[in-house]
Amino acid sequence: MDPITSSVSAGEGAHSEPKYSETAIRILDAAEGLFVELGMEATSLRLITQQAAVNLAAVNYHFRSKDALFEAVFLRRFGPWATECLRELDALEGRVAAGAEPLTAEAVVWSYVRPALALSKDPSRGGVMFVRLFSRVLVENHRQLRETMSRQYGDLVTRYTRALGRALPGLTEQEVEWRMHLGFSVMFHAFAGNDILKVFGRSAVSARDPDMIVRHMVPFVVAGLTSPPSGRSGK
Template identity: 35%
Template structure:
């Protein structure tokens, strides 16, 4: 395979992004070198510099190219759920909010041919391995979408303090990131396990998350409720 940059174009750019994405999943952002990326993509450093300039810019583009699609799918799902609720003369249920948020994630996990699964695994790894540069970018990219969904959760759970909903949403992100990473961990304590169908994972995941979302409040919250205060928005997977 040629290692020359050749004519600048979408094919070379996409090949670099695909290679970087897969390597970031396997080795982490810090553990992946530019040399590893150029070798996997079959290009030289000049090609990477031409298309992206720096490693940080490359990381930025790896995330950006799929985040827009994911955000749009989530908002569209929430819009549809809200329309159905209005037509039925009621408000959104927590289960409908969660389904609108998490279904697009699992649909992307099912996209093995187009790289969606790899990207979602990268998002999951990013959630558990903090990187200041990526966290800042994700917070900015997700801000509008997350605020829309958090408000929908606040409205659907009027009896739960907002601070508790934020905490529970944070826990949901962690559980989902773990699930998206794959079922390999189940081998550690369950032996043979081959049910990774995202269509089966969604109802299991929603059932689990709803249980946590609707769980009784901790005693200290019931005993001494505190006014809600501004909190950092959780990262989204």
């Protein structure tokens, strides 16, 4: 029988995670690394199955198609990360509501950075691979994945935007959205190591240590987020 309908649809309802068989996991692991390194299009199923030491047909058996495999690879990491982000946000807003601390942009940033950092350091959850995969999704156009994301995780963005807006009073809603966009862009691509300097071969920086990335990135982003409002806000 189709293992897809049993596992995936069982895990469809509200953010729960599907269980995978051992060979399915081997496929996911191999595919993850290759998708990150070569991109979705340039990675062949034969390369994946060879590296995973499983049969070629196993991919279509366990995941129905290459596209569905890509989505599974991505969502396996994204789901837990999104959950952790929401938990961090909940905790932060709880402390703020209790008057234990003010709601600052830096605190909001950390509620995103902390899960990303934890994830980066945990190889069993994909380590830094996931962030690099995510940065690919941002650039490539995976239509179906985007639909899934906006359907299933749209509220995450809403939550962050609202929190940031509260942390940055005096900014128009549009300015908040822009800074959110800019700030998250930096964070994603910094974590992913999409370094311009790397392209030019002058990459003394790319030590790729997550702690160091965070140490330089967070002050940069917080400074950008909290900079004084521009004279006239955009149309």
